[in-house]
Amino acid sequence: MNTDIDLSDVQGNILRGYRFPDVRHYALSVTDVAGGKQLLTALVDGHGDLYPLATAEEWSDDKPDACVNLAITAPGLTALGVPDDMLKQFPASFRAGAAQQAVDSAASSDFGRNGVGLGDIGESAPVNWVVGGPSNPEIHLLVSIWSDETSAPARDRIEAALLAVCAANGVKERSRHTGHTFANNHVHFGFRDGVSQPQVAGRPGNRIADMQPDVPTGDFLLGKGYRNSYGGNFIEGIPGELAGNGTYAVFRILEQDVQAFDALIERTGRRFGIDPELVAAKLVGRWRSGESLAMRPNEPRLFAPARLPDGQPNLAPDKVDMSKPFTPVDEAELNEFDYAPTYDHPMQYDDADGLRCPLGAHMRRLNPRGGTAAGIQHNHRIIRRGVPYGPEHRPGDPDDREERGLLGIFICGDIANQFEFLQMMWANDDVGTPGVLGTRDPIIGWQPPEGGTFRLPTGDNRGDVVISDLPRLVTTRGALYCFMPGIAGVKWLAGR
Amino acid sequence: MGLPALSDAHASLDPTGTVAGQWRGDTVLPGAWDGFSAALEGQVQNSINLYLPLKNPAQAMSLVATLKEAGQQAHEALASLRTVASARFVMEPTGSALWVMTVFDGDMGSYLMDFVGVLADVFDAILVYIDGAPPLPVREHAQAYVDFVIRQSKPGGVHSAMPDITVMEALRLAGRPGR
Ligand code: HEM
Numbered sequence: 001m002n003t004d005i006d007l008s009d010v011q012g013n014i015l016r017g018y019r020f021p022d023v024r025h026y027a028l029s030v031t032d033v034a035g036g037k038q039l040l041t042a043l044v045d046g047h048g049d050l051y052p053l054a055t056a057e058e059w060s061d062d063k064p065d066a067c068v069n070l071a072i073t074a075p076g077l078t079a080l081g082v083p084d085d086m087l088k089q090f091p092a093s094f095r096a097g098a099a100q101q102a103v104d105s106a107a108s109s110d111f112g113r114n115g116v117g118l119g120d121i122g123e124s125a126p127v128n129w130v131v132g133g134p135s136n137p138e139i140h141l142l143v144s145i146w147s148d149e150t151s152a153p154a155r156d157r158i159e160a161a162l163l164a165v166c167a168a169n170g171v172k173e174r175s176r177h178t179g180h181t182f183a184n185n186h187v188h189f190g191f192r193d194g195v196s197q198p199q200v201a202g203r204p205g206n207r208i209a210d211m212q213p214d215v216p217t218g219d220f221l222l223g224k225g226y227r228n229s230y231g232g233n234f235i236e237g238i239p240g241e242l243a244g245n246g247t248y249a250v251f252r253i254l255e256q257d258v259q260a261f262d263a264l265i266e267r268t269g270r271r272f273g274i275d276p277e278l279v280a281a282k283l284v285g286r287w288r289s290g291e292s293l294a295m296r297p298n299e300p301r302l303f304a305p306a307r308l309p310d311g312q313p314n315l316a317p318d319k320v321d322m323s324k325p326f327t328p329v330d331e332a333e334l335n336e337f338d339y340a341p342t343y344d345h346p347m348q349y350d351d352a353d354g355l356r357c358p359l360g361a362h363m364r365r366l367n368p369r370g371g372t373a374a375g376i377q378h379n380h381r382i383i384r385r386g387v388p389y390g391p392e393h394r395p396g397d398p399d400d401r402e403e404r405g406l407l408g409i410f411i412c413g414d415i416a417n418q419f420e421f422l423q424m425m426w427a428n429d430d431v432g433t434p435g436v437l438g439t440r441d442p443i444i445g446w447q448p449p450e451g452g453t454f455r456l457p458t459g460d461n462r463g464d465v466v467i468s469d470l471p472r473l474v475t476t477r478g479a480l481y482c483f484m485p486g487i488a489g490v491k492w493l494a495g496r
Numbered sequence: 497m498g499l500p501a502l503s504d505a506h507a508s509l510d511p512t513g514t515v516a517g518q519w520r521g522d523t524v525l526p527g528a529w530d531g532f533s534a535a536l537e538g539q540v541q542n543s544i545n546l547y548l549p550l551k552n553p554a555q556a557m558s559l560v561a562t563l564k565e566a567g568q569q570a571h572e573a574l575a576s577l578r579t580v581a582s583a584r585f586v587m588e589p590t591g592s593a594l595w596v597m598t599v600f601d602g603d604m605g606s607y608l609m610d611f612v613g614v615l616a617d618v619f620d621a622i623l624v625y626i627d628g629a630p631p632l633p634v635r636e637h638a639q640a641y642v643d644f645v646i647r648q649s650k651p652g653g654v655h656s657a658m659p660d661i662t663v664m665e666a667l668r669l670a671g672r673p674g675r
Pocket residue numbers: 187188189191192193194195196197254255256284286362363364366367382384405406408410419422423427443444474
């Protein structure tokens with residue numbers, strides 16, 4: 001089993017995040033094969049101000065001021081001259097694409113399908129999408145430029161060079177999606193994000209304290225003799241020259257209803273006499289500071305007080321209430337927990353009933369860790385590289401009617417077994433796990449018009465507090481299923 | 497008309513409605529059979545009735561011996577998934593086909609890969625006897641295996657006395673929630 005990764009062949013931001021707060025995603029269409037290949041060549045080699053694709057190699061001196069990535073849709077592979085019989089070797093979900101899978105997964109009620117599927121129905125249906133839907137232009141490539149405030153000039157130069165290469169080669173920009181992370185990696189709804197990520201076997205960098213085992217390399221990278229959680233390799237019949245060290249990226253534009261979230265935690269708090277901040281934490285599984293309920297069930301360790309003296313939730317570290325004692329978040333404990341004792345960690349608190357972290361909380365549904373879950377343990381992991389879009393909203397701010405949400409990037413070695421499994425089964429269905437039957441993920445799940453259900457066990461004489469008016473908080477506004485080739489794969493595509 | 501002879505009764509249970517062993521899984525099922533289901537709307541259990549025609553019925557006993565050998569391993573593997581309520585292997589009396597019938601919680605497509613993870617060796621051992629088997633080993637060709645199982649699965653929803661109790665819930669109620 002190979003875990004020896006040629007880091008110079010793997011695109012950046014997969015095994016390790018760039019931690020750049022700014023991103024621009026360019027959704028592009030190729031109009032002729034030769035032109036598309038020219039763009040690929042410019043992307044691997046660099047071209048004037050256009051930086052070559054970033055890799056997973058260690059940064060030698062300073063952090064670069066910007067990084068570039070490339071992802072290709074199934075129609076994009078065809079547009080770049082990949083013949084049909086080769087394309088057929090790619091998994092069915094990827095070939096069908098996000099919009100088709102949304103429709104098909106919801107249409108079937110066979111074999112346990114519940115008619116919701118990926119949840120892209122109603123407002124979220126592909127017909128309403130701004131990218132990737134049936135009424136949008138066919139997208140072939142997604143090029144991303146990652147940067148930060150200080151490197152805006154570099155980013156603008158890269159962008160100008162990229163668009164010039166596109167224009168010279170008949171590649172059309174169809175849409176552009178710009179995102180920006182808020183202070184301390186906060187996203188809309190007011191939580192710190194990007195705290196838990198799979199640690200892929202063979203990745204560079206230090207191990208982050210985490211009770212979970214490393215994830216097999218083959219769950220994220222194709223070919224090269226890696227093994228996945230099932231003992232095989234997701235490359236199957238795809239030529240190694242094309243797919244070796246490649247992976248898949250699901251791009252999803254997820255609009256967030258921040259007003260509805262604020263109202264939900266306030267209303268629930270009032271109705272059941274629970275601090276709204278605790279309600280918020282119970283829905284996600286972490287406090288806004290990123291601290292887990294599993295470790296800090298009663299209150300966060302107070303990176304900053306959850307609420308300011310005026311009652312507003314406190315998101316900014318500069319607003320620490322100095323009148324109360326506070327301690328910074330203990331970064332080492334953020335992932336050093338489990339929901340159940342295991343052979344490796346027998347002293348871990350057994351939260352089988354969800355008294356600390358409800359079984360239905362977003363992060364527990366989507367990664368039950370060592371807690372009991374149906375199927376193979378520690379499976380269906382996913383790398384998340386999402387960045388918010390739209391102006392920052394502080395809880396309690398008035399409704400400015402601006403659209404905001406998450407430009408989600410979900411990276412995995414198999415879309416069906418990882419992204420789609422999470423979205424379809426653990427978020428929108430999950431009949432296997434006790435305690436969540438008939439409910440859906442409170443953050444990303446589809447909810448019925450009469451309101452969805454969330455069970456919040458209290459452990460006192462109130463028993464389970466049942467929230468039964470969950471609105472749908474997240475609406476899908478667009479999606480693309482992409483393949484992210486390794487560097488050699490991009491060269492191979494460009495040179496064929 | 498009297499009761500059909502036993503052999504005829506068996507033939508009429510065969511999905512083709514013709515003679516056991518003739519059907520190879522590539523014909524469209526009669527509509528009436530397609531709609532057959534004892535499952536309740538919204539019940540957590542689903543079933544797979546996997547029809548595996550043998551290459552040669554003369555090998556039926558050898559396949560049965562293989563299954564017996566794999567019995568304990570299959571048992572432990574299925575238990576580890578905590579989604580399979582019951583599973584059984586049934587050989588056609590004529591030796592023409594093996595039926596693998598499982599009752600499980602949730603969505604078939606999603607959990608089939610878990611079967612690859614824990615039962616690939618057992619499936620490899622079975623599939624060498626099977627006509628039209630996908631490429632082996634299963635681990636190396638998981639996608640072809642999943643397609644094959646979906647193609648070879650015959651409908652027929654299962655009745656459950658506990659339509660809203662999953663395997664995990666049942667284990668919990670029985671006081672055996674751990675792994
Ligand atoms: C707008 C939509 C979303 C929001 C606001 C959101 C928010 C969050 C937050 C605040 C966390 C906790 C921080 C952390 O552990 O890093 C988290 C964790 C997580 N989310 Fe989401 N999320 C969204 C969409 C999704 C989607 C679509 C998926 C996958 C289908 C997903 C999968 C996960 C996973 C796997 C974790 C980590 C769980 C763990 O490893 O313990 N999220 N999310």
